[in-house]
Amino acid sequence: MAAIELRNVTKKFATADGGTYTAIKDLSLTVEEGQFCAVVGPTGCGKSTTLTLVSGLERPSRGEALVHGEPVRGIDIETGFVFQQDAVFPWRSVLDNVAAGPVYRGAGRSEATRLARDWLRRVGLSGFEDRYPHQLSGGMRKRVALAQSLINQPRVLLMDEPFSALDVQTRAIMSTELLQLWDQTKPAVVFVTHDLEEAIALADKVVVITAGPGTVKAEFEIDLPRPRVVQEIRFQPAFTRIYEQVWEALRAEVAEAYARTTRVAELAS
Amino acid sequence: MTDLHTPVTPSAHPAPLGTPPDEVQPAEAKSGMAAARRRRVVMAGLRVGIVAVLLVTWQLCVNAKLVDPFFWGEPSGVWASLRDWVTIGTPQGSLGDQILVTLEEAVLGFAVGSVLGVVCGIALGRVRLLAELFGPFLKAANSIPRIILGSIFTVAFGFGIQSKVILAVVLVFFGVFFNAFQGAREVDRNLIANARLLGASRWRVTRDVVLPSAFTWILASLHISFGFALIGALVGEILGANRGLGLLIRSSQNNFDMNGVLAGMVLVAVIALTAEALITLLERRLLRWRPPQTHGGAAVE
Ligand SMILES: Nc1ncnc2c1ncn2[C@@H]1O[C@H](COP(=O)(O)OP(=O)(O)O)[C@@H](O)[C@H]1O
Ligand SMILES: [Mg+2]
Numbered sequence: 001m002a003a004i005e006l007r008n009v010t011k012k013f014a015t016a017d018g019g020t021y022t023a024i025k026d027l028s029l030t031v032e033e034g035q036f037c038a039v040v041g042p043t044g045c046g047k048s049t050t051l052t053l054v055s056g057l058e059r060p061s062r063g064e065a066l067v068h069g070e071p072v073r074g075i076d077i078e079t080g081f082v083f084q085q086d087a088v089f090p091w092r093s094v095l096d097n098v099a100a101g102p103v104y105r106g107a108g109r110s111e112a113t114r115l116a117r118d119w120l121r122r123v124g125l126s127g128f129e130d131r132y133p134h135q136l137s138g139g140m141r142k143r144v145a146l147a148q149s150l151i152n153q154p155r156v157l158l159m160d161e162p163f164s165a166l167d168v169q170t171r172a173i174m175s176t177e178l179l180q181l182w183d184q185t186k187p188a189v190v191f192v193t194h195d196l197e198e199a200i201a202l203a204d205k206v207v208v209i210t211a212g213p214g215t216v217k218a219e220f221e222i223d224l225p226r227p228r229v230v231q232e233i234r235f236q237p238a239f240t241r242i243y244e245q246v247w248e249a250l251r252a253e254v255a256e257a258y259a260r261t262t263r264v265a266e267l268a269s
Numbered sequence: 270m271t272d273l274h275t276p277v278t279p280s281a282h283p284a285p286l287g288t289p290p291d292e293v294q295p296a297e298a299k300s301g302m303a304a305a306r307r308r309r310v311v312m313a314g315l316r317v318g319i320v321a322v323l324l325v326t327w328q329l330c331v332n333a334k335l336v337d338p339f340f341w342g343e344p345s346g347v348w349a350s351l352r353d354w355v356t357i358g359t360p361q362g363s364l365g366d367q368i369l370v371t372l373e374e375a376v377l378g379f380a381v382g383s384v385l386g387v388v389c390g391i392a393l394g395r396v397r398l399l400a401e402l403f404g405p406f407l408k409a410a411n412s413i414p415r416i417i418l419g420s421i422f423t424v425a426f427g428f429g430i431q432s433k434v435i436l437a438v439v440l441v442f443f444g445v446f447f448n449a450f451q452g453a454r455e456v457d458r459n460l461i462a463n464a465r466l467l468g469a470s471r472w473r474v475t476r477d478v479v480l481p482s483a484f485t486w487i488l489a490s491l492h493i494s495f496g497f498a499l500i501g502a503l504v505g506e507i508l509g510a511n512r513g514l515g516l517l518i519r520s521s522q523n524n525f526d527m528n529g530v531l532a533g534m535v536l537v538a539v540i541a542l543t544a545e546a547l548i549t550l551l552e553r554r555l556l557r558w559r560p561p562q563t564h565g566g567a568a569v570e
Contacts, residue, residue: 057462077468087463091481091558100477104468134560148467 001069003156003188004031004054009063010213011049023049025213026063031205033155034186038199040250041209042257047192048084050214051158054190055079067156077105080154080187084161088133088144094120095129097144101152119147122181139170143177150181157187161194175202175230183227196250200242201230208249211257218249339527346528347535350521354532359517368536371502371514374430375540378437379498385438386445386494387487394453394483395475411443416504423509433510437501441494448490452483485559488552495544499537 006029012020024046031037039047052058053065056075065072067079088097095116102112120126123143133141142162149157163171175198182189193199199206200222208217224238233239324344330336331343338346354364361367393400393407419436426432456479464478506515514533521529 055466057466075465077466079466081463081466083459083463085459087457087459089460089464089478089481100464100469101467104464104470104473132558134558152467 001033002030002066003033003035003068004029004037004190005064005066005069006030006050006053007064007066009050009053009060009065011046011053011058012061022213025215027209027215029207029216031188031190033188035205036182036189036191036203037205037207038191038193038203039207039209040193040196040199040246041214042211042254043194044257045209045212045253046214047194047209048160050209051081051160051190051192054156055081055158076156077152078155080149080152080157082142082145082149082157082159082162084164086133086141086145088141088148090133092132093129094125094131094133094136094144097133098147098151101148105152115151116147119151122150122184123147123177139166139174142166142174146178146181150185153185153187155187157182157189159189159191161192163198164193164195171198172231176228178202179226179228179230196243196246197234198230200224200239200246201228201233206246208246208253211253211260217253218246220246220249339525342527342531347531350526350528350532351535354517360520361512361516367512367514367517368540370430370512371499371506372540374433374502374505374513375437375495375498377430377434378501379441379495381434382438382441382498383445383491383494386442386490387449389442390446390449390451390487391453391475391479391483394450395479400450407443407446411447415439415443416500419501419504419508423505428510433502433505433513433515436505437498440497440501444490444494444497445487448486449483452486453479455486456482484555488548488555491548491552492545495548496541499541499544503537 006027008026008028010025010027011023013023015021027046027050029037029039029050039050041047049058053060054067054072056065056072056079067076089100092100095113098119099112099116102115103109107115117126117129120129123146125140125143125147128136128140133144136144142165145162163174166174179202191199191202196206203222206220206222208219209215210217220242222242224233224236224242234243327336328344331338331341336343358364359367393403415436418439419432422432422435426435460478460482461474464474469477502513503515503518506513507519510516514536518530518533521527521533
């Protein structure tokens with residue numbers, strides 16, 4: 001049984017002028033148990049919307065979202081979610097942020113603290129337990145968000161452009177660390193990004209989404225050997241070959257999305 | 270008398286007068302801190318100087334018969350009134366008792382009004398049905414000039430502290446309520462989603478996410494609210510009481526003793542400023558988690 005399955009899902013939003021806007025249309029996607037799936041597509045194609053359907057934050061207008069064969073009805077706390085923007089609690093110390101999940105799930109205070117310290121060590125934040133999020137760098141805050149999510153040992157992990165706000169070097173380092181963490185518990189991952197290099201370096205499978213309304217254009221199996229070191233993987237000839245294939249599929253969609261925004265800009269001016 | 274129709278935005282709350290905006294932060298060198306301290310001392314000295322000049326000018330104008338102390342009072346008379354109240358006592362009993370009564374009324378009214386305001390504001394901000402049901406009533410109640418209620422309360426609850434406390438509660442409630450409501454509405458949706466995904470129940474989301482996030486708004490209203498509580502207590506006493514600073518001011522007025530009225534005002538100002546300082550301390554403590562540059566200044570993001 002697949003860990004995540006989207007069957008022909010369509011999501012429409014009500015617009016301000018009373019109409020509806022179709023964000024994704026007839027999208028089907030399967031992620032196996034323990035599989036790392038990256039989703040790439042141009043901005044506004046419905047990548048974030050896809051994740052909200054899997055997490056239960058939103059319901060599909062049509063079609064079905066299943067996790068471990070069960071239809072998603074409302075928020076599923078077996079699912080971990082790492083947000084694009086900072087979603088750690090700014091009024092809580094790093095330790096209390098990471099301990100939040102276990103506490104909400106009924107663990108005792110001391111047990112939760114013990115777990116949180118362990119996960120802070122795993123993401124390399126020992127010694128920062130008492131800081132507030134605003135006292136950390138962007139990369140450190142992302143580590144807190146990762147630990148906050150992974151401490152609950154989710155079987156499904158959804159990540160929405162988690163590293164997009166980081167500089168290129170930090171992003172590569174964090175990506176390698178993410179793979180090491182993922183290897184410890186092997187959840188099924190959907191990793192949304194608009195960075196093709198990042199997608200190929202991380203994933204077992206890359207899914208290309210069309211310019212909005214989003215639907216699956218093509219899927220690529222990435223058979224690069226693991227463990228991978230993200231900083232160096234792009235020098236492999238196999239990487240370059242795969243990159244060219246996927247880019248071939250993605251290029252047209254990016255061009256289309258870009259043309260639309262400029263057309264809108266021209267109409268507006 | 271102000272009616273709060275719209276919430277006080279945290280950003281709109283002015284930095285305490287006279288605090289230079291964004292003083293250098295701890296990372297600065299020692300010499301910077303010393304300079305800043307010297308600057309503060311000089312500023313304080315200048316302020317005292319300004320007050321002294323004003324008081325002396327006033328007194329000189331009175332002595333030169335340019336200003337009639339019967340209508341406007343005079344600094345030496347105000348000082349004499351204060352000294353008499355402290356040493357001999359007021360016509361209503363010792364000065365300490367009067368201050369304590371007024372303080373008790375204001376603090377009780379402030380506490381009850383704030384708690385009610387926060388609870389109702391958060392509840393209506395979180396539960397759409399409640400907001401739709403009670404929203405119009407609250408808007409209507411807010412548009413009444415509430416100070417008029419003082420007359421009713423004095424008749425209904427008598428000359429004791431009860432009528433003053435209730436008036437203070439009513440004055441405090443609306444400001445805090447609308448701010449708490451607005452704060453609960455402005456919570457970052459991602460933070461709520463994150464808490465839900467981490468397993469928080471609706472109640473825990475309210476307690477752990479909505480309340481702390483709304484606190485920036487709530488604290489902004491508390492600054493103004495203690496002033497309202499004090500007004501409630503004083504007006505209540507002026508309308509009918511047998512003790513308190515309001516009564517002291519009222520009886521001075523009845524005796525055409527402007528120095529007494531002004532002396533009462535000075536005492537009220539001292540109380541208000543002390544309360545303001547305490548609330549600022551509380552704010553610093555509760556909003557420790559915020560980055561320093563947004564302290565008491567910039568918007569809530
Ligand atoms: N809650 C919403 N209400 C209305 N429109 C929305 C909402 N969420 C997303 N959209 C629209 O759906 C489209 C896809 O959005 P999103 O999934 O965030 O794209 P992506 O993450 O790929 O950049 C965008 O055009 C966006 O404006
Ligand atoms: Mg997005």
